[in-house]
Amino acid sequence: MQLLTGEARAALLAEANALRPELHRYCARLMGSVIEGEDVVQDAFVRAAVALQDLREAPLLRPWLYRIAHNRALDLLRSREIRAAEPIEAALDVADRASADPAEMLMRQEAVKAAMSRFLELSIPQRSAVILKDVLDEPISEIAALLDLSVDAVKGHLARGRARLQQIGTKDDPVPNAGSASPAVTHYVALFNRRDWDGLRALLAEDVKLVQVTHPPRTGRAHVGAFFTIYARSGEVWLMPAWLEGREVIAVFENRADPKPSYIMWLEWRDGRISFIHDYRYARYVVAEAAMVLLQP
Template identity: 30%
Template sequence: MTDRPSNEDFLRQADPLRRELLAHCYRMLGSVHDAEDLVQETYLRAWRAYDGFEGRSSLRTWLYRIATTACLTALDSRSRRPLPTGLGAPASEATGPLVEGDEVPWLEPIPDGMVGAGAGDPATIVTSRDSIRLALIAALQHLPPRQRAVLILRDVLKWRAAEVAEVLDTTTVAVNSTLQRARAQLDEVSPSLDDPVEPLTAEQRAQLDRYVAAFQNYDVAGIVQLFTKDAVWEMPPFTGWYQGADNIGRLIVTNCPAKQPGDLRLMPIEANGQPAFGMYFRRGDVYEAFGLPVLTFTGSRVSHVAMFFDLGLFDTFGLPRTLSGASTRN
């Protein structure tokens, strides 16, 4: 008789799976903080139950089963996490009042480094840009939790129907039926998700430099030129969303506290496999954390910006809350 694996063996085998489990829980929940909590719960449950793990499935499959079950249980008592475009209201006019939806549990972005999207083998699905892009995470929020789990396991992680059935304790017939419904609903919500996410081109990187310069120089006309004609700007916790490059320009003029060159500073980061920034607003000699915009390109222009005003996200992304004026001057 062989000795059963020790808990040290469990940690040695399970720790390398932590980032992909975090990505899985994030896709399910739409919140980096909730995902971290559920990964911790997954490892605690697995640690306690490891003596009973008989190895009939791989440790990875077993951990995904625990994580998925934990996510489904959590979602029983939690509302979906939308972006403003997912609330069902029409686009807003830039000159209208801003309305905060503090009661809404908003979708959150996730740092690439937390889920390995910025490094590692590009062929690994759990670290691909496609699998965590903001549009996908937002679209998944429209699916009932069980449909969400099936679609993620089948279409994102590329598991076989039999493997998904094992994780969800159901039949392959039920998995295939659920997947069909989930795909149909996702196509209604966001038909463009089939478009692959490619690494930024040289022109797109040049546009990012222009984006930074335009905001830091308070060049609203230059900002408008960087957007596609029908670009969308949204900024939770405000419930409105704004469509059209000119409308976005009016929104900036009307509601952005910046009024002159030097009022804003941008620090580049990566979120959801996309370019993003920590944006700071000048108050006296100090730049204070202001917002965190995540950008989507269509061709050489910006087609979507999700500007997150939850300042706690600066901590999540390892960004300082303040910058000295001297350290940010060109």
């Protein structure tokens, strides 16, 4: 049997792109961060593209992609020394019916509304089970296959995870960690909102890099400088400094009158110059559930 053709691989990756928002919902809660969740999604797609080159038949795309993202997230979590040390005990009886009872529905609603950081208080198996069942509405049998666990083990992790979320649900929601707008970001935002594209290009380091989802990276001052030409044609775009998950970011409004930003970008600096631009224009789902604090520059 021959390897998958280039056309078949491209078609699978195009189909996989439609799964990005739901995959991000899972990874963001697993990591406790919308930005780190997107990093995992990005890594998963890179690994999927490489793996497809060695496959002779198309995989079942959704569970295959989830498994890649799940394993990548576990690698990162273990690197933080967050361990899943919980023993697999006798499972509690967890409902898994198409028409769940009111208590079941209430637990699912609480999981959907829980802050990202709350999930970090669960063990990794509990976290995965609760997110997949209560946030993404996956059948328990499919969760068991994804996590390589028995159905009874998944039910046990789900019951304990739900109980833990209810226990900590009485706490006040954490206040987002926000500082003031830095002079560098304030200057960038002011130049952008004045449409001073030459001023923005002057801030770029010679080896600056730009990353956007689904687009090849741009590297170098000349190449990245052309990035602003795209925004020069978008007269309504307006920026504001913001803080997200303890990180200074830039909120992007496609219309100044919009109540919420459409997406974010964030910058890395070196010696007063921009060394990296992370632009989430094509990953707008990242801010859908983000607790962001907007700042006046």
